Amino acid sequence: MSVAGAYLEELAGRLGAGLQGAWPPDRVLALGERGVLRGGIFEPLPGEIEREALEAAESRVSLAELGLSERLFFTSTGAVNVLAAVGKAGADGLREVDVSLHFSRRGAVFFWAKGLWADRLDRRSGQRSSGRESERRGGSEPAPAHVDALVHVEALTVAIARGDAGCVKLSGRAQVEGGAPCGIDYVALRVVRAEGARVFQAHAATPLLCIALERSCR
Numbered sequence: 001m002s003v004a005g006a007y008l009e010e011l012a013g014r015l016g017a018g019l020q021g022a023w024p025p026d027r028v029l030a031l032g033e034r035g036v037l038r039g040g041i042f043e044p045l046p047g048e049i050e051r052e053a054l055e056a057a058e059s060r061v062s063l064a065e066l067g068l069s070e071r072l073f074f075t076s077t078g079a080v081n082v083l084a085a086v087g088k089a090g091a092d093g094l095r096e097v098d099v100s101l102h103f104s105r106r107g108a109v110f111f112w113a114k115g116l117w118a119d120r121l122d123r124r125s126g127q128r129s130s131g132r133e134s135e136r137r138g139g140s141e142p143a144p145a146h147v148d149a150l151v152h153v154e155a156l157t158v159a160i161a162r163g164d165a166g167c168v169k170l171s172g173r174a175q176v177e178g179g180a181p182c183g184i185d186y187v188a189l190r191v192v193r194a195e196g197a198r199v200f201q202a203h204a205a206t207p208l209l210c211i212a213l214e215r216s217c218r
Contacts, residue, residue, distance in 0.1 A: 115154025
């Protein structure tokens with residue numbers, strides 16, 4: 001399975017509300033953006049915005065409604081080992097931190113995001129089915145689609161194993177909460193070395209979205 005396929009499959013098994021992962025994970029998309037859904041991956045058409053989206057209001061969605069919290073952290077079960085070495089805190093409250101992510105399976109995913117908030121198009125006609133579900137029913141042919149809802153993040157770190165083994169080493173000064181790895185601001189850490197894995201780090205990214213098929217393809 002490709003790196004993209006492994007990432008999308010992992011998120012599909014963990015997310016509700018018809019959400020799926022954007023690819024690449026650090027891609028920034030806009031509500032109403034048009035494109036095609038090919039193999040579970042939304043490929044946007046630059047500059048294309050769905051006409052109805054220009055007329056629809058944008059509304060803020062409760063993360064609780066989507067089954068999400070303001071921080072989302074997970075690793076592929078049994079396939080990612082996170083080891084953190086935390087030094088003493090300085091006068092500014094920051095600590096020297098070294099983090100190692102060890103992968104033991106192809107396509108294993110490490111995902112960390114904080115500061116999530118969601119927006120969607122408020123349509124009088126009601127909700128549409130997600131593109132992922134529609135594509136399963138309608139076959140594998142690319143179908144015109146658009147972005148119906150977005151979950152934005154303040155900061156994002158994703159690492160995905162390319163092979164059966166891999167390691168990502170991060171180092172830097174960061175705020176640590178209780179010494180736990182999930183309290184580390186991974187985006188603030190510098191990637192020292194990545195072996196056998198692909199790493200994404202970004203601010204103000206959009207890693208999660210809900211895709212709706214165009215009416216002509218329903």
